[in-house]
Amino acid sequence: MGLARGSVSFVRFKVDGSLPADGEDFLEERLKLYTFRDIDNHTDELSVGWVSLGRLWGLDLNYPPALTGDHLVASLRIDQRKVAPALINKFVQKEEAVILKQKQIPSLTRVERRKLKNKVRAHLLAKAVPVAAMYDICWNLAESSLLLCGGNAIIEGILEDFFKQCFDLILIRDSPLEIAAIGLSEEQASSLRTASPAVFA
Amino acid sequence: MNYLDDIGDYGFVGQEFLTWLWFKSEQRGGAVTLAEAGDIAITFEKHMVLEYGVDDYHERVICSGLNTQLNEARTALRHGKKLEQARIKLSQFNTEYIFTFAARTFGFKNIVLPRSTQPETLMGPDGTGTEGQELNDRIEAIETVVRLFYELFSLFCTVRTSAGWDEELRAIRRWVHGAAERV
Numbered sequence: 001m002g003l004a005r006g007s008v009s010f011v012r013f014k015v016d017g018s019l020p021a022d023g024e025d026f027l028e029e030r031l032k033l034y035t036f037r038d039i040d041n042h043t044d045e046l047s048v049g050w051v052s053l054g055r056l057w058g059l060d061l062n063y064p065p066a067l068t069g070d071h072l073v074a075s076l077r078i079d080q081r082k083v084a085p086a087l088i089n090k091f092v093q094k095e096e097a098v099i100l101k102q103k104q105i106p107s108l109t110r111v112e113r114r115k116l117k118n119k120v121r122a123h124l125l126a127k128a129v130p131v132a133a134m135y136d137i138c139w140n141l142a143e144s145s146l147l148l149c150g151g152n153a154i155i156e157g158i159l160e161d162f163f164k165q166c167f168d169l170i171l172i173r174d175s176p177l178e179i180a181a182i183g184l185s186e187e188q189a190s191s192l193r194t195a196s197p198a199v200f201a
Numbered sequence: 202m203n204y205l206d207d208i209g210d211y212g213f214v215g216q217e218f219l220t221w222l223w224f225k226s227e228q229r230g231g232a233v234t235l236a237e238a239g240d241i242a243i244t245f246e247k248h249m250v251l252e253y254g255v256d257d258y259h260e261r262v263i264c265s266g267l268n269t270q271l272n273e274a275r276t277a278l279r280h281g282k283k284l285e286q287a288r289i290k291l292s293q294f295n296t297e298y299i300f301t302f303a304a305r306t307f308g309f310k311n312i313v314l315p316r317s318t319q320p321e322t323l324m325g326p327d328g329t330g331t332e333g334q335e336l337n338d339r340i341e342a343i344e345t346v347v348r349l350f351y352e353l354f355s356l357f358c359t360v361r362t363s364a365g366w367d368e369e370l371r372a373i374r375r376w377v378h379g380a381a382e383r384v
Contacts, residue, residue: 003343004336009310012347053336071340138340147343174307176214176354183355188362195361197213200220200373201281 002149003073003136004054011156014178015144017169023141027072027167028061034166035059036077043126047079048162053136070142076159079130083121091120135159146171215304216252218357219284224373235352238293243353246288246299249274253282261285278377291349298346309350314342 002008020026036049036059052060053073061067066074095116096108108116136149137159148159160171172178181189225233226243234240248265251274262282264274285305291298300312360369 003339007311007313008339008343009308009312010343011306011308068337071337073336073340138343140344175211176218176307177211179307179351179354180214180358182351184358184362188359191362192214192358193211195214198217198370199281200217200283200370200377201279 002054002075002134003138003147008149010147010149011151012174013146013148013160013171014174015139015146015169016172019141019167019169024067027067030166031059031061031066031074034162036079039079039081039130045081045125047077047130048158049077050074050166051077051134054134056132056134070140072139072141073137075134075136076148076162077132077134078155078158079132081125081128081130083124083128087124088117088121091124092117095120212305213283214358214361215307216283216285217361218354219287219302219304220278221357221360221369221373222289222353223284223287224376227376233353233356235349235356238349238352240293241349241353242292244290244292245271246290247271248286248288248301249284250286251277251282252285253277253280275377291346293349298342298349300346302350309346312343312346314339 031050034049036051037047039047050059051074052058052066053075055075056077059066059074066072092113096113099108099116100106133155135151135155138147138149140146146163148156151159156173160173163169163171177193180192184192222243223245225231226245231243232240233243249263249271251262251264253260260282262273262277264271264277283304286301286303288299288301296315298312298315301310302308303310360366
């Protein structure tokens with residue numbers, strides 16, 4: 001399910017800012033610079049980058065064409081290492097028991113326990129296999145709007161930050177007031193901002 | 202104002218829009234004339250979520266069913282709830298777009314694109330098709346849905362901020378209570 005086939009779910013953003021004069025070259029350069037980098041053999045917790053639409057591996061700007069007419073299409077791949085909190089707690093308690101026995105003390109201080117937890121978490125994260133997820137995007141360059149397919153509020157936040165880093169442009173999520181302001185006069189928009197919920201019953 | 206503040210303080214605008222749209226779908230056979238897009242038809246499919254209140258006073262009703270008149274949904278309206286989510290069909294020029302719209306967050310879910318963008322209809326006489334053309338058609342269809350729906354929202358906002366809103370509100374209330382009488 002995504003932009004290319006099947007049913008599709010999306011949220012829409014306004015793209016705030018302008019591309020430089022050499023827009024197409026700039027876009028291709030930035031897409032390549034921020035291509036997804038695999039972290040399977042590293043210890044990084046998160047990796048975010050562009051791949052070709054619907055393809056888990058690699059960015060090929062020609063297949064499918066990333067730039068088609070007024071649109072730029074690609075997928076945002078996000079690989080993340082996660083460890084279940086219950087697993088962290090299990091190993092923290094296990095390590096804690098060993099330390100308490102070695103040092104013959106009744107308990108750890110809060111600071112010591114926090115340090116132990118961070119150490120255990122880092123150790124388990126390094127062993128975890130990153131899980132990959134892809135989210136299709138379609139950027140209408142003529143209308144300065146962007147669709148993000150799939151995802152949730154967390155993914156939207158990651159995309160906003162990454163988009164700013166990649167293209168130096170800001171994404172503004174469509175919301176009722178943002179959309180309403182487009183077609184209304186200043187007076188009408190002000191009236192809507194000060195409106196109270198109507199009672200339909 | 203940022204997005205989260207917007208949907209927190211003004212999410213009710215999206216819910217009022219969706220409820221108003223349901224009302225409109227049951228007037229004049231669901232036909233609406235938009236200034237730019239022209240005539241469209243609106244049908245509400247058999248899945249709705251209605252909400253009322255916030256935090257500890259938040260209530261939510263989910264109604265769905267193939268052969269129902271959504272009586273529970275209509276009763277919920279009478280009890281002060283508004284539409285938060287609905288499955289909608291927009292029709293224009295014999296093309297149908299079916300999707301679920303989330304009012305507070307302005308999200309589009311599970312859009313079923315028109316048959317004209319399905320792969321088998323894009324094959325040329327020699328049986329070949331182009332993946333790129335299929336993608337372009339899907340993008341165009343998605344953007345058409347957004348354009349039509351946003352124009353409907355714009356129409357609602359114009360009515361909502363006009364001197365005619367009181368009359369429209371009275372008509373909606375008559376519809377809500379008239380629907381309740383049919384339950």
